[in-house]
Amino acid sequence: MFACFVGGMVALSGLADAAAQAKLQGYWEEVGPARPPAQPVGLGLEWEFKFGGAASYVCETDHNNESQQWSGTPVLNTSAAPAWLDVRFTDNGNKRVYLGIVRFDGDRVIWATGVTVDAKDYDAAAGHIGGRPKTFARPPAGGGSVRVLRQVILPGK
DSSP states (O other), X not given: OOOXXXXXXXXXXXXXXXHHHHHHOEEXXXXXXXXXXXXXXXXXXXXXXXXXXXXXXXXXXXXXXXXXXXXXXXXXXXXXXXXXXXXXXXETTEEEEEEEEEEEETTEEEEEEEEEEEHHHHHHTTTOOTTOOSSSSOOOTTSOEEEEEEEEEOTTO
């Protein structure tokens, strides 16, 4: 796949949800710290974020695993510090929420993810629930991950 990279410097904190959604919308590739630097573009993990009310979604494509896909609905809260980027999804009939925090760093998005929690517990606590990362430092094994994403423009898009 051929891709042209774009980016700009923007702090996510202080942006209204709509402005942050516009900045996150589109296609992203995971570039580190887990991805080998010599790996060519278009391999590994790719993410697509779409915001638009009921049509909102986030989709992960894992090209290292037969291009399997995982999807859910993004929940962005820019009034939290740091901003939250959670993903609601259904796993084996169980409604779950993947907890995370997010920030921009130049042309990259840094997305620290924690654990998944039951959606009923998440809703009852209005998202203020244990398991969300508090910093962008690499968590201990089994405690989540730090994803570094770089935006791409796909040919014909």
